[in-house]
Amino acid sequence: MTTFGKLNRRHFLGTSAAALGAAALGGLARPAMAAGDLTVGFIYVGPKDDFGYNQAHAEGAAAVKEMAGVTVLEEENVPESQDVQNTMESMINFDGAGLLFPTSFGYFNPHILELAPKYADVRFEHCGGLWAEGNPTNAGSYFGYIGMGQYLNGIAAGHATKSKKIGFVAAKPIPQVLNNINSFLLGARAVDPEITCQVIFTGEWSLAVKEAEATNALADQGCDVITCHVDGPKVVCETAVARGAYVCGYHADQSPLAGDMYLTGAEWNWAGVYTDMVTKFMAGEAVPNFLRGGLADGFIKMSPLGPAVSDAGRAQFEAVKGEIMAGGFAAIKGPLKDNAGNVIAADGEAFVETDVALESMDYLVEGVLGSTS
């Protein structure tokens, strides 16, 4: 608890100095930095080499580390609780960080929203959150349209499945996860409209035993292509391959784990995104508070197709990938119902990948077996 004391004292000194009118003293409370240099802090919810979400961000951080005049701080295994506020405050106060990337979904609300007004000269960039008008202007959120990657996964899966059943191990029913599940199925249905997708929610981002049990349960029900949206896909990949199911990757490239059973994978491509943002920030240019990008913008990429993908599969995969690269592609388009029978999109209605409405998705489309609660 000593850090608390120090933080408070420092903060107190800073503000009282400012109150005295000696504004310069307030600046002295922070470690002095050479002009133009920038310290960037990355915060991960799990280990940064988990073959998944955190590894994808850490690869981005590694690219930032190569940039001149930038010091990178990293902290792993920071829970989505008061802990992340302590980590952010210590990065700001003790290491002089000017730009923070707290990367886990649960960091945004309330933690970033609480700290941002207190540190107006620090920039908070959060992955996956929904920055809205009225939120602090020194905070921002960025994300990629990775649902499109899952749509492409679905196309590869649709060509590989024999049982016409594909499986999805999901952590929590939040909009990004639901969008991935729906896109995966719709991609497969673009190949064969009879395909169904069984989803199993584990309830947590990282629960190794439950993920293995979920994968086994999917294989028991005859799912022969399995993908997932959990923090570290390693367990799902290895279990699925042991059960003889094909694997579509997620977050990072898992082909070393799945070998020939690996069809393709939807990967993040943060290196380019992060170096871009840091360059803009250092040059004093405005970084948008709400930043999104897809396959064409280099926010996401696909793993190379595995040997199990048929020629027909390859052709359709490449064709659809081309359509997505051209922009304006919609996976969710009418006529479409959710799996409870409610109309999601009327005939002729389409939600293109950039539609913000997709980011508050709360349904599973027809053909997905499972429920959101």
Next chain:
Amino acid sequence: MEPVEIGLWGVPLAVLGGAIRVSTPFLFVSLGECLTERSGRINLGLEGTLVFGAMTGYALAYESGSPYVGVLAAALAGACFGLLHGWICKFRGVNDIAIGIALMLLGMGLAFFFGKPYIQPVAPDLPAINFGWWSDIPQVRAALQVNVLFLLGGLLAVAMAWMFRSTRVGLTLRVVGDSTDAARAMGLDPDRVRLLATAAGGALAGIGGAYLSLYYPGSWNEGISSGQGLMAIALVIFARWNPINCFWAALLFGGAGALGPALQSVGVSEGYYLFFAAPYVLTLGLLILTSSPDRAMQGAPLELSLTK
């Protein structure tokens, strides 16, 4: 082989398979704790020992190429943690529960620290014996893949029950666990007995950890245990300090844990958070059903700090 449509049969099959796959760490940790507690000490540090065992097992299996080396190393590492606990606890005024919690945090911290470079590599898995050869259904075959460690754990439970009942070692443990004074009068050294019992208990928990990382789910990461070590310690009380009961309790917990995902896979998907709580609800229910105001803590070693 083509998968066969099994529909609702998937649930009992998953519970059976889950009982076999998931129960082994519960079994080893609870047997280890049972041994330690029978000697009159509680070692709450077994969660840390389990995680450290998982890391050591994975790391050494990867470095040596043999999963058995990993299991041995995990047992050794677990024994070291047990020795440390036993040694500290012999000093006057030391509380075994507090030391246990400290060692739990130490074990996990050390495992995370040394385990960093082993999250990525893929270590060789322990082999399984196929008890499903008689079936044409691949799902049944998969459920009946039984790991040697599971069988070993079952045998160990029987052997331990026999040891407590009819051997000199068992008698010594029980005397030390029930009355330090009586043990001293018999010329036994209670601290030494407890030290050895805690070390053996730690070794068993280490093996449980190696099962986690080397067989199921079969990889090392920091969230591998998710509290299974702590649950296993609670299982010992639930099993009334009887090794045979520990075996059944471990099976029950393993099977109950498989219930949630299996129910979702057959379409019972509403309220899955509730099904995930099944093992805990089950424990509560059974403890309430088997409780009695007259014979509370029946079977508990009398020297245990819980009963004093």
